[in-house]
Amino acid sequence: MSEKTEYINAENYEKIIKENELVIVDWYSTECPPCEALATKYDSLSELYGNDVKFVKIFRQENKDLAAELGISGSPTVTFYKNGKLTGETLRGGIKRSSLIENLNTLLPSSRVTKINSLTKTSETSCDVLILGGGPAGLSAGIYTAQAKLNTIIIDIALPGGQVATTHLVSNFPGQPKAIQGFMLAHYMSEQAKEAGVSYRSAVDVTNINLAGKKITIDSVETITAKKIIIATGASPRALGIPGELEYKGQGISYCATCDAKYYEGKEVVVVGGGNSAIEEALFLAKFASKITIVHQFDKLQANKQAQEKAFNEKKISFLFKHEPREFKKTDNGITITLEDLKTKEVKKLETNGVFMFVGMNPNIDGMREDLTLDEWGYVKSDEEMRTNIKDVYAAGDVRSKMYRQITTAVADGTIASISISKELEN
Numbered sequence: 001m002s003e004k005t006e007y008i009n010a011e012n013y014e015k016i017i018k019e020n021e022l023v024i025v026d027w028y029s030t031e032c033p034p035c036e037a038l039a040t041k042y043d044s045l046s047e048l049y050g051n052d053v054k055f056v057k058i059f060r061q062e063n064k065d066l067a068a069e070l071g072i073s074g075s076p077t078v079t080f081y082k083n084g085k086l087t088g089e090t091l092r093g094g095i096k097r098s099s100l101i102e103n104l105n106t107l108l109p110s111s112r113v114t115k116i117n118s119l120t121k122t123s124e125t126s127c128d129v130l131i132l133g134g135g136p137a138g139l140s141a142g143i144y145t146a147q148a149k150l151n152t153i154i155i156d157i158a159l160p161g162g163q164v165a166t167t168h169l170v171s172n173f174p175g176q177p178k179a180i181q182g183f184m185l186a187h188y189m190s191e192q193a194k195e196a197g198v199s200y201r202s203a204v205d206v207t208n209i210n211l212a213g214k215k216i217t218i219d220s221v222e223t224i225t226a227k228k229i230i231i232a233t234g235a236s237p238r239a240l241g242i243p244g245e246l247e248y249k250g251q252g253i254s255y256c257a258t259c260d261a262k263y264y265e266g267k268e269v270v271v272v273g274g275g276n277s278a279i280e281e282a283l284f285l286a287k288f289a290s291k292i293t294i295v296h297q298f299d300k301l302q303a304n305k306q307a308q309e310k311a312f313n314e315k316k317i318s319f320l321f322k323h324e325p326r327e328f329k330k331t332d333n334g335i336t337i338t339l340e341d342l343k344t345k346e347v348k349k350l351e352t353n354g355v356f357m358f359v360g361m362n363p364n365i366d367g368m369r370e371d372l373t374l375d376e377w378g379y380v381k382s383d384e385e386m387r388t389n390i391k392d393v394y395a396a397g398d399v400r401s402k403m404y405r406q407i408t409t410a411v412a413d414g415t416i417a418s419i420s421i422s423k424e425l426e427n
Helices: 010-019 033-049 064-070 097-107 110-118 136-147 162-166 182-196 257-264 276-285 305-313 407-426
Strands: 005-008 022-028 054-059 077-082 085-092 123-132 152-156 199-202 206-210 215-218 222-231 235-237 268-272 291-296 317-321 323-330 335-341 347-352 354-357 361-363 393-395
Touching: 005 010, 005 033, 010 054, 010 064, 022 033, 022 097, 033 054, 033 097, 033 199, 077 097, 085 097, 123 136, 123 407, 136 152, 136 162, 136 182, 136 222, 136 407, 152 222, 162 182, 222 407, 257 276, 257 354, 268 276, 268 347, 276 291, 276 305, 276 354, 291 323, 291 347, 335 354, 393 407
Parallel strands: 005 054, 022 054, 123 152, 123 222, 152 199, 222 393, 268 291, 268 354, 291 317
Antiparallel strands: 022 077, 077 085, 206 215, 215 222, 235 361, 323 335, 335 347
8 A cells, every 4th residue: 555545434534534625535345346456546646646635545344334424335436525525526436547637636736737747657567468358258368378377467448347247147157057147257257367367457548559569558657568469358339329329328328227227117218129138138127117118120029039038928018110219309207219110201209218228239449440350340350269360469259250249159269369379378
């Protein structure tokens, strides 16, 4: 821990807040991967900002009454105080260095911010294997390479787990006879990788990518050079690109039922899409919402037969086939969707409390697109050993061009890439 960071408790919390003009507080817990990801960033920034801002940490689990009183319900949570009053943005979960800096800078005069920025130190790190992405593909690869005694680092712009971490239940993963919550499966994978010896750089900004040189810079302060790189950055939900979609994201439009279903208890929602994700998420929403309308552009669903059967048997779910959204508008009660009937070309309005979007995915290859050979859909091409067109650079998981994208196929990709790398480095 930095010498400029002080541990406090409920007894001296108010005193610290009142006696110091500027204070930043980290509410942490034990056995908390996001807290561990934050710790190094918090300490390094205390060295930079510690002469101007008081850096403190408080153990939430031993100060529950105070946490409840202040509305702190999870760890890590970072709050900022100026002259004894809460100010700025409250940060939670996978907290990035850039978010901390943005809030710290608002507390200080611009001249002081410029001076502090000039004191920022950069560092260089080397490793055997650098994995971009901490989903099932990246974590599986990390387990294998670390167990092979290769110095392995996983970089993720969020927290380890990928899409699995936001999946409600996983019922088809081998070795799990009963359905397991997605976040727990992701946790077990990430803990196994850590136990094997993998080092993490979680909730970071990737500020420069040089695949040919096998160099990645994160948070503009650390450049990591590797002998081999595995791209396991996955894919993200595809946007429709229609008016209101981006404007109301998080304000009535969601891409994650697991995250937001609880906010629609007893309410009506619309699910856009007809593939596996759309139907599975609609079935999960049925546990909360009073009515779900599935809007799909085709005349039948593309989901697997088992999921379809469950959806058709769910009384809360109805269907609008051969329809597409054309616009979203915010209302006092939720969202108004302008829909087009693709058969009759009739335009109609649909009132709902919330919209959940599941219309496909896009590969996460920002900063790499120009260097890699891609298929017609933008996914990374690789051979049977996961090698890309760039020497010593591999691709695994949902970012890779292939027929099927499942947790098991991602795990297989990561396994193949890591074994191939291990053999090459041994030779």
